[in-house]
Amino acid sequence: MTEVFDAAVAPSFSPAADSRAAIGLLRRLRSGPGRDDPYPIYARLRALGRAIPTPWGGLLLPHYAECARVIKDKTWLVPSAVWRDEHTPGWRSGLTAVECTRGMLQLDPPEHTWHRQAAAPRVARRALDRLAPAMGGHVDACIDALTTALERDGRADFVATVAHALPAAMMCELVGLPAGDGELLRGLVFDYTQVLDLSPTPAQVKRADQAARTLGAYMDRAIEQRRREPRDDLLTDLIRAQDDGGQDEPELARSVATVVLVGVGETMAGMLSAMVVALAAHRDQADRLAAQLDADPGAAPGAISVAVEELLRWDVPLQMTHRVATRDTDIGGLPVSRGTLVHLLLGSAQRDDAVAPEAERLDLRRTPAATTLAFGGGIHYCLGAALARMLAGLVLPALLRRCPPLRAAAPPQRPPGVTFRSMTSQLVEPDI
Numbered sequence: 233m234t235e236v237f238d239a240a241v242a243p244s245f246s247p248a249a250d251s252r253a254a255i256g257l258l259r260r261l262r263s264g265p266g267r268d269d270p271y272p273i274y275a276r277l278r279a280l281g282r283a284i285p286t287p288w289g290g291l292l293l294p295h296y297a298e299c300a301r302v303i304k305d306k307t308w309l310v311p312s313a314v315w316r317d318e319h320t321p322g323w324r325s326g327l328t329a330v331e332c333t334r335g336m337l338q339l340d341p342p343e344h345t346w347h348r349q350a351a352a353p354r355v356a357r358r359a360l361d362r363l364a365p366a367m368g369g370h371v372d373a374c375i376d377a378l379t380t381a382l383e384r385d386g387r388a389d390f391v392a393t394v395a396h397a398l399p400a401a402m403m404c405e406l407v408g409l410p411a412g413d414g415e416l417l418r419g420l421v422f423d424y425t426q427v428l429d430l431s432p433t434p435a436q437v438k439r440a441d442q443a444a445r446t447l448g449a450y451m452d453r454a455i456e457q458r459r460r461e462p463r464d465d466l467l468t469d470l471i472r473a474q475d476d477g478g479q480d481e482p483e484l485a486r487s488v489a490t491v492v493l494v495g496v497g498e499t500m501a502g503m504l505s506a507m508v509v510a511l512a513a514h515r516d517q518a519d520r521l522a523a524q525l526d527a528d529p530g531a532a533p534g535a536i537s538v539a540v541e542e543l544l545r546w547d548v549p550l551q552m553t554h555r556v557a558t559r560d561t562d563i564g565g566l567p568v569s570r571g572t573l574v575h576l577l578l579g580s581a582q583r584d585d586a587v588a589p590e591a592e593r594l595d596l597r598r599t600p601a602a603t604t605l606a607f608g609g610g611i612h613y614c615l616g617a618a619l620a621r622m623l624a625g626l627v628l629p630a631l632l633r634r635c636p637p638l639r640a641a642a643p644p645q646r647p648p649g650v651t652f653r654s655m656t657s658q659l660v661e662p663d664i
């Protein structure tokens with residue numbers, strides 16, 4: 233795959249876009265219809281310009297080229313505590329907001345490097361061989377539960393049966409927590425991530441702070457227990473890194489474990505929910521892929537991994553992230569002063585024609601022209617990308633081979649928020 237962003241930036245830029253129009257579109261993005269289908273709104277944002285000023289002094293980046301450039305460039309940093317102290321007075325009143333700035337996702341080097349190195353060996357690609365058999369078992373159990381419910385009731389909630397159950401299981405397997413705690417942890421992570429939404433409401437902040445308190449107490453107990461009984465798991469690795477690392481990071485284990493739970497929770501649920509919705513809405517493509525798997529099992533892994541990448545391009549689980557300019561520069565044809573916050577609209581960028589011709593069209597056989605931004609890029613590139621692909625690579629063939637073709641039995645139910653493509657329910661039924 234080739235990078236397209238240099239070529240895409242070179243032609244003349246659109247003029248500065250109308251920030252009032254952008255605000256109207258952002259409001260629509262937060263509305264029920266906008267959450268159901270944000271993609272026409274993103275298309276209008278892309279038509280407005282390559283960098284769109286916001287009334288709060290930031291910039292929206294709806295195109296692939298600018299998102300890719302910023303996310304890979306080390307001179308753009310995450311909105312850290314230092315930046316927030318300078319630019320968003322009062323932000324420290326939110327417990328979760330403060331906790332998030334102590335976690336990997338919102339740390340800059342060198343702290344970011346320490347946190348990442350503590351978790352990386354256990355989450356890296358080569359470590360997945362150990363997790364794959366366990367996750368294979370969980371996938372089988374979830375698909376069994378789905379087919380049983382479909383046979384018994386004629387319909388089933390895919391989100392409860394599969395899309396929430398699998399990340400819950402993965403959290404426990406990966407970190408080394410009791411299997412029975414998965415659903416509790418997944419629910420807490422959902423509430424916690426409310427604070428990562430674009431301009432969270434007071435209700436979202438309150439919910440997140442309650443979850444942060446419960447999750448923090450849970451983690452403290454788990455760490456205490458694991459100190460007494462070390463095991464072959466991530467939590468034990470993190471405690472060792474905290475004790476041996478030579479850095480003054482008394483909360484490193486708790487912080488990294490929490491970020492890993494957050495990393496797994498809503499993104500994986502979003503990926504699996506989006507997968508079933510996309511397959512149901514593109515029955516011809518699902519049938520073709522299923523037939524291909526039957527006809528040529530040897531080619532299956534390649535066809536599955538191409539399809540997984542396209543599903544992740546088409547409806548990306550993490551729809552946006554944010555960066556701050558560390559020097560005066562320009563982006564999308566607009567001057568940017570040091571300290572400016574930019575919003576990288578990943579969901580929009582993945583539907584940019586620079587990524588794939590007719591990018592609004594799902595094509596499970598295509599190889600995009602550009603590196604995916606589904607997992608971000610640069611130093612914050614998703615630590616769990618291989619894990620996510622592994623799980624998708626288990627679930628997609630299981631759905632195609634073991635379930636009847638499915639269709640949506642009701643519209644998806646989505647919670648408030650525009651950062652994650654979350655669902656709380658998706659009823660499905662056989663489409664035969």
Ligand code: HEM
Pocket residue numbers: 336337338348355491492495496499500503548549550553554605606607608609611612613614615616617619620
């Ligand atoms: C389909 C599933 C997933 C998607 C779409 C996804 C997406 C992302 C994205 C876009 C980022 C970068 C955020 C930024 O630059 O601001 C990220 C970071 C991260 N992800 Fe994932 N993720 C997924 C699954 C996972 C899983 C399974 C884990 C479990 C280990 C994980 C752990 C992390 C961590 C720890 C980071 C922070 C990395 C850093 O700051 O250096 N993610 N993820």
